Amino acid sequence: MAKYNMMIRELSFSYPNSDAKVLNNINLEITEGEMLLICGKNGSGKSTFLRQLKKEIIPVGKRTGEVFVGDRNILSRNEYSKESAFIFQNPDTQIVMEKVYNELTFSMENLGMSVDTMRKRVAEVVNFFGIEDLINKNTNELSGGEKQLVNLAAAIMLRPSILILDEPTSQLDPMNTRHFVNIIKRINEELAITIIIAEQNLNSFIDICSRVMVLDRGEVSKLGLPKKVTEEIMSGSDEKLKLFVPEISRMYAVICKKIHRDIIADEIPFNVRDFRKWAKSDEVAGSIANANFSSENLSGKEDTDFGKAVLNAKEIRFCYSGGDRDVLFDFNLSAGSGEIITLLGSNGSGKTTALKTMLGLLKPYRGKVMIDGTKEFMPQETALLFTCDTVHDELFGKHIIDNNEKKDEAARLVEIFNLNELLERHPYDISEGEQKKVALAIVLIKDANVIFLDEPTAGLDPIAKKSLSEILKFIKSRGKTIIIVSHDVVFASENSDRCALIFDGAISVIAETKTFFTDNYFYSTDVSMAAKGIIDGAACLEDIR
Amino acid sequence: MEVLKRRRQGYRLGSTIKYSEFYNLHPVVQLFYFAGIVAFSVMFNSPIYLATIFWSVLVLGLVYEFPMKVLKLVGFYVLIGIVIVAANAISSQRGTNVLFEYWDSFVTVESIVFGILSAAALVSIMIMFISFNKIVVQDRFLFIFSKVFPTIAFILMMTLRWIPYLKRLTTEITGVRKIQGMGAKTIGGTVFAYGAESSMASAESMKSRGYGTAGQKRTFYFNYKFKKTDLIFLLVELFLIALNIIFLVSGFGNVEIYKNFSTQKLFSINILTYAPLMLFCLIPYVQFFQTIAKGKR
Numbered sequence: 001m002a003k004y005n006m007m008i009r010e011l012s013f014s015y016p017n018s019d020a021k022v023l024n025n026i027n028l029e030i031t032e033g034e035m036l037l038i039c040g041k042n043g044s045g046k047s048t049f050l051r052q053l054k055k056e057i058i059p060v061g062k063r064t065g066e067v068f069v070g071d072r073n074i075l076s077r078n079e080y081s082k083e084s085a086f087i088f089q090n091p092d093t094q095i096v097m098e099k100v101y102n103e104l105t106f107s108m109e110n111l112g113m114s115v116d117t118m119r120k121r122v123a124e125v126v127n128f129f130g131i132e133d134l135i136n137k138n139t140n141e142l143s144g145g146e147k148q149l150v151n152l153a154a155a156i157m158l159r160p161s162i163l164i165l166d167e168p169t170s171q172l173d174p175m176n177t178r179h180f181v182n183i184i185k186r187i188n189e190e191l192a193i194t195i196i197i198a199e200q201n202l203n204s205f206i207d208i209c210s211r212v213m214v215l216d217r218g219e220v221s222k223l224g225l226p227k228k229v230t231e232e233i234m235s236g237s238d239e240k241l242k243l244f245v246p247e248i249s250r251m252y253a254v255i256c257k258k259i260h261r262d263i264i265a266d267e268i269p270f271n272v273r274d275f276r277k278w279a280k281s282d283e284v285a286g287s288i289a290n291a292n293f294s295s296e297n298l299s300g301k302e303d304t305d306f307g308k309a310v311l312n313a314k315e316i317r318f319c320y321s322g323g324d325r326d327v328l329f330d331f332n333l334s335a336g337s338g339e340i341i342t343l344l345g346s347n348g349s350g351k352t353t354a355l356k357t358m359l360g361l362l363k364p365y366r367g368k369v370m371i372d373g374t375k376e377f378m379p380q381e382t383a384l385l386f387t388c389d390t391v392h393d394e395l396f397g398k399h400i401i402d403n404n405e406k407k408d409e410a411a412r413l414v415e416i417f418n419l420n421e422l423l424e425r426h427p428y429d430i431s432e433g434e435q436k437k438v439a440l441a442i443v444l445i446k447d448a449n450v451i452f453l454d455e456p457t458a459g460l461d462p463i464a465k466k467s468l469s470e471i472l473k474f475i476k477s478r479g480k481t482i483i484i485v486s487h488d489v490v491f492a493s494e495n496s497d498r499c500a501l502i503f504d505g506a507i508s509v510i511a512e513t514k515t516f517f518t519d520n521y522f523y524s525t526d527v528s529m530a531a532k533g534i535i536d537g538a539a540c541l542e543d544i545r
Numbered sequence: 546m547e548v549l550k551r552r553r554q555g556y557r558l559g560s561t562i563k564y565s566e567f568y569n570l571h572p573v574v575q576l577f578y579f580a581g582i583v584a585f586s587v588m589f590n591s592p593i594y595l596a597t598i599f600w601s602v603l604v605l606g607l608v609y610e611f612p613m614k615v616l617k618l619v620g621f622y623v624l625i626g627i628v629i630v631a632a633n634a635i636s637s638q639r640g641t642n643v644l645f646e647y648w649d650s651f652v653t654v655e656s657i658v659f660g661i662l663s664a665a666a667l668v669s670i671m672i673m674f675i676s677f678n679k680i681v682v683q684d685r686f687l688f689i690f691s692k693v694f695p696t697i698a699f700i701l702m703m704t705l706r707w708i709p710y711l712k713r714l715t716t717e718i719t720g721v722r723k724i725q726g727m728g729a730k731t732i733g734g735t736v737f738a739y740g741a742e743s744s745m746a747s748a749e750s751m752k753s754r755g756y757g758t759a760g761q762k763r764t765f766y767f768n769y770k771f772k773k774t775d776l777i778f779l780l781v782e783l784f785l786i787a788l789n790i791i792f793l794v795s796g797f798g799n800v801e802i803y804k805n806f807s808t809q810k811l812f813s814i815n816i817l818t819y820a821p822l823m824l825f826c827l828i829p830y831v832q833f834f835q836t837i838a839k840g841k842r
Contacts, residue, residue, distance in 0.1 A: 056752045080758040093746035098706040099684050105766035106751075112759035118766045140709045154754070361720040377724045383739060384714075384721050387731045399727060428742060 011065035145176025243462035306336025345502035373449030433464025626664035633660030
């Protein structure tokens with residue numbers, strides 16, 4: 001038995017007052033040092049499943065079946081289950097202490113360890129993670145990525161043999177995600193810790209995991225080697241599930257279809273390097289060249305005239321009081337009606353400050369922002385927008401609807417956005433993707449001219465992203481201007497008319513989306529990087545036809 | 546040029562002293578120093594004693610905080626001091642040396658001097674807190690506190706994390722409401738609801754990390770070790786505090802103002818009994834003098 005680090009036998013679970021089985025008869029063996037990646041749509045039971053694996057956080061409900069760690073049932077002992085550690089999705093809320101080092105020692109203090117042991121372990125772990133700079137900081141001063149690293153370090157203090165992670169990177173930007181993935185890889189390789197990780201898309205971890213498991217309505221629908229599972233998904237009929245597969249692998253599938261070639265599991269690329277190696281191999285290079293992936297074929301967005309500028313920000317300079325440098329320095333931006341502009345850039349480049357200045361929440365010491373008409377804002381934590389107890393009141397409440405015309409509009413939007421089932425629910429209890437839909441519906445009822453979105457895709461699964469991008473197209477068709485601040489280059493490449501890269505407080509590049517991504521070399525989408533010299537001019541998957 | 550364009554704020558003086566021995570001393574030693582300063586400011590009223598304390602805390606403030614900020618604060622404190630002097634002069638009718646009369650009242654020299662000395666003591670204490678806040682940072686204070694009340698200290702630490710969090714949340718929500726065009730009355734509700742929601746997640750995180758497992762045996766991690774230097778500093782502090790108290794009880798450093806007032810008596814000083822106070826005020830600068838001495842050699 002000890003061969004398996006964790007063994008799950010006939011595990012089923014349902015929440016109280018509900019007959020529906022959230023988990024249904026799951027059997028699984030996980031060997032020591034394995035990295036298991038779990039994916040599935042929202043509501044497939046990923047989080048519920050992970051919570052069954054750690055005794056302290058098993059949710060209340062009806063549970064049958066057993067979970068063994070080593071050869072012991074996790075429920076058979078009374079003591080704390082220190083053999084496993086759990087990382088939650090939200091980097092913010094799982095931090096409980098004020099100082100980073102208190103956060104790191106929290107679990108050890110709970111077990112009553114001596115100060116000397118704690119000091120030793122802190123030194124060890126901090127060295128391993130390379131977070132010496134953070135140790136004396138306050139936890140609220142850290143960035144999202146740093147917070148998640150601290151959470152990981154804190155979790156590993158008790159030297160667990162199993163690390164369970166519930167969508168740990170969903171709130172992180174691409175650079176921080178990559179750093180986090182690397183650390184996880186090191187923990188797995190150098191410490192031989194078993195890792196069980198649930199993610200919304202397979203992108204980040206598929207290259208390093210040893211097995212992939214797909215959950216569908218509480219059942220294991222697919223389980224196996226990464227390439228094998230990807231192949232099954234791609235050749236399957238579930239179109240929505242295909243969105244979970246990395247862009248590069250989907251690009252591979254699109255090209256295979258075009259050149260009439262079967263998808264072969266061993267060939268499936270997960271990164272740009274492997275894709276290019278495949279595309280340039282003797283077998284396929286010729287057929288790709290003959291397949292007419294010419295630039296005329298590409299759905300190039302024409303130079304549309306967006307008319308008079310609705311938003312005009314001119315030479316904005318901004319400095320926080322007490323700050324030692326200008327966060328924005330000669331920031332310029334203008335946008336026409338019906339235009340979607342995405343502002344990209346790394347943490348600390350001034351993206352959010354630019355957004356807040358344009359919204360009028362921060363006052364620049366020089367420069368002017370002119371907006372023709374009304375503006376609305378959707379913050380990253382969409383829930384902050386809500387003030388009522390039901391979605392219905394949010395949409396039809398007196399603060400939004402002041403005449404019958406708007407009432408009809410609200411009813412129409414409920415139909416279009418498919419919100420009927422949510423109307424009686426509390427806005428905090430619906431998923432993040434649904435919250436965004438409700439928020440955008442409110443914005444549309446209010447008939448704002450310029451809409452600002454802060455990180456609209458953070459925490460969304462690929463399906464929710466897809467429906468968000470459809471909603472954005474709908475809003476755009478009504479002639480509204482949308483300004484997005486985001487890290488998500490893929491989403492930007494698929495949805496914006498123009499993209500801008502903010503660097504050091506000003507826009508350093510602004511260009512029509514396709515030009516932006518095909519011209520950029522380091523800051524670009526995977527598809528654009530992979531397509532260079534093979535299919536010229538492709539910035540996103542839609543371009544490849 | 547780019548650098549010149551950007552606005553810069555003044556940097557702190559004396560980085561040599563900032564991370565000096567005193568900053569790195571054990572919190573207990575630091576706490577004794579500041580407690581001593583507060584006590585002496587209250588107990589002594591000799592102008593020379595108070596001036597010594599005033600200068601030492603002012604320089605310490607300038608070392609640990611931005612000079613501009615210190616000057617602003619000191620300006621404000623001095624204003625408060627002036628108000629105190631004026632209030633005392635008007636309200637106190639004691640003393641024999643009448644300076645001038647107005648309506649039915651009069652102002653005496655004694656009442657003004659007394660006002661100035663009380664104001665100086667108060668202003669010194671307020672200035673002291675500028676450096677106190679920078680040296681005895683929250684976790685040092687909590688560390689001392691935790692020795693006496695471990696549970697309360699722990700709860701306090703968790704609560705302290707919430708203050709900046711709720712502050713940030715409130716700012717964020719206020720901004721959102723402003724754009725939504727909704728009144729401020731919905732802000733509190735959202736802060737509460739959202740805060741409660743995230744505290745549930747925090748509770749889960751605590752549970753998963755074994756909170757409550759060891760029960761009463763929960764230990765407390767701290768970063769401070771009581772070293773030999775700390776012991777020496779602490780002994781010196783205690784010795785000087787004891788000397789000062791002895792001299793105070795013997796009647797030194799305290800002037801009777803409203804009785805037989807004379808300028809000569811006010812500024813009279815005995816070097817032997819004054820020395821302990823001066824030395825005590827110089828404790829934070831010990832390392833600084835050492836550095837200078839080493840540099841000269």
